[in-house]
Structures are given as C-alpha cells and as structure tokens.
Amino acid sequence: MGVTLKQIAEIAGVSRGTVDRALHGRGRVNPETAKLILNIANELGYRPNRMGRALALTRKSIHIGVIVQSYGTPFMNLVIEGIQKASAELHDVGAVILTEFLESVNPQNTIAAMDRLIDKGAQALALTAVDDDNLREHINFLSEDKNIPIITFNSDILGTKRLCYVGQNSFQSGQTCAYLMSLALRGTGKVFPLTGHLTNVSHQQRFLGFSNVCEQNSGIELLPLQCCFDQDHYAYELTMHALQEYPDLSGIFVTANGQSGACQALIDAKKKSQICLIAYDLTPQNCKLLQDGHIDILIGQGALLQGYQPPILLYNYLINGTKLEQEFLYTDIVIKTKYNL
Structure with missing residues (x-):
C-alpha cells in the first residue's frame, strides 16, 4: 500500500492540506515546514500518484526547462537542490527537467538559453530573471505567440505575461x-x-x-x-x-x-x-x-522551495491546466541569529 498524505501529515505534525501544498507547490508554506515534509515524504518513498495517472491519460512526455543564473554561488547551490528534488519526482512519472546553468546575469545569455531549451523540446520554462527590456519582450513573445508558460523564481521581472513569481517579497x-x-x-x-x-x-x-x-x-x-x-x-x-x-x-x-x-x-x-x-x-x-x-x-528566503516549486507548478499547469491562485508565491522572511540557527 502506498504512502498517504495523511500518514505524512501525522508524522510531520501538520494538516493534510499543508502536506498537499508543500508536495505539489500550491500556496504558501513555511520553508522549514516544507523541508521537513519533503524529507519525510522522501524517506517514506512517497510518489505523487495523481501526477502519474495524469501522465498516463495524456500519453505525452513533458519537458520543462529551468534556467539558473549566478550558477556556482552558495545560495544557488541550495536552489539547485530544490530543482533536483522536483526532477526526481517528475522523472518517476516520465517527465524531464532540462537545465541551463549561467554563471552571469547577462539577459542576452538568458534569452539564448530560453531558445536552446525550447529547441530541445521544453514546453514550459522557469527562470531567474533580470530587469531588461529585451528579456521582457522575449518572455512576452514566448508566452503569447508560442504559448510557452513561464514562471520566474528568486528574481522577478515585471511587465510580462509570466504565470507567477516564486520567491521572497x-x-x-x-x-x-x-x-x-x-x-x-x-x-x-x-x-x-x-x-x-x-x-x-x-x-x-x-x-x-x-x-x-x-x-x-x-x-x-x-x-x-x-x-x-x-x-x-x-x-x-x-x-x-x-x-x-x-x-x-x-x-x-x-x-x-x-x-x-x-x-x-x-x-x-x-x-x-x-x-x-x-x-x-x-x-x-x-x-x-x-x-x-x-x-x-x-x-x-526558502532556497529549496524556490527551486522545487516552479517545475512542479509548471507540470501541473501543463497536465491538468491547474490555474495558479496567486501571481506572487512568496516564501517566508526567515530571521536567524547564532542563538536560533
């Protein structure tokens, strides 16, 4: 018998709804609570059966492109852990995450990476953005003319048709x-x-x-x-x-x-x-x-969630047409001193 959300909730000491939001990238969950839930689910061998059934119904392979800027910085290494967590879950249902790692924050490099991922078959994109008119125009072009859903994470870009932003206020x-x-x-x-x-x-x-x-x-x-x-x-x-x-x-x-x-x-x-x-x-x-x-x-600022949520959200959007409830999915502002680390 498979692991249930109720079992995970009982072990984590939270509600079933909180577990559902953390595992499927819906709504706002405390980063530390979400990390606990993800770890418990992983240890118990939880697999998102709903997504598997949806994939079987559609009989098509899903490819999601993810672009990470400032690759190699300590913070982005944590974000990548979240991406890898999402990749492992989606791999179990036949979906693929395609990644592009950029050391700089050059908008032209980001645009080129977006095009490379689409050429490789990406049907949706998640990216860390910079404030640049050319990038803004390209996001709108892909969203409106090519019907490519896009989510920004960690750093947003306003004035675009992207689905939502995942990150801190x-x-x-x-x-x-x-x-x-x-x-x-x-x-x-x-x-x-x-x-x-x-x-x-x-x-x-x-x-x-x-x-x-x-x-x-x-x-x-x-x-x-x-x-x-x-x-x-x-x-x-x-x-x-x-x-x-x-x-x-x-x-x-x-x-x-x-x-x-x-x-x-x-x-x-x-x-x-x-x-x-x-x-x-x-x-x-x-x-x-x-x-x-x-x-x-x-x-x-919830690095793990910033990497994990966008691919999951995009998968649900592509498979189920799940509409996002909010444009801004803010992670918590966590304050740490040496006494509460």
Missing part, C-alpha cells in the same frame, strides 16, 4: 533588515549597503525596502550603494574602502552574495566588534560565519 525583507539594523544601532549610525547586481530585481527591492525605512529614521545615514557582482573579492575591496573612508561606520547591509568578503574585511580591519552586519541566505558558509559572530543576522 524582497521589498518587505529589506524593510525588515532596516528595522533590525535600527534596533541594533539604537536608531543612529552610518550604514554601508552592498549589493550583487543592479539589474537583479530582488537585489534592487531589498535595497529599496531598506532605504525606505532608513528615510523614516533620521538617525540612520545610508551611504551610497556599492555593487560587488556576487564576488567576494570585490566585496572585500569595497568594504575595506568604506571602512577607511568612514571610520565611524556602524553597520553593513549585504543584499546578495559577497558576505564572506565583507566579513573578511571586518576581520582584517579589526572592526567586527564595532559594526553590525546583516546579510542574506542560510548557506553552510554563512551559517558558520553567523555562529562565529562575524555575521549578526542572517535572512533566509
């Missing part, structure tokens, strides 16, 4: 970070903001949310935004320069990859005890920096 998470920074600095001090890519909408929105709260707090002085292109060596150089130019610096806000470089600069300058550092992503490397006291607060 970056503006709200930026606001949350600014509030936490203000508490840590007791409402006064200079803060150095460091981002990854100016064309990445998530990076943009985190900074805009952060600056929105800082504008309401006259005691917090937000220094000019600097871009490290997700590279630790650039983050190190930019942070060292900021430390030299602003000896009274009180805080550092890192919106993207580059956390290790910023931390190393604080260590080399012997400034860590004087400066609060808030950064993103619960990667093993960042968690170690948090435990060691080099990062004060880490913000998690």
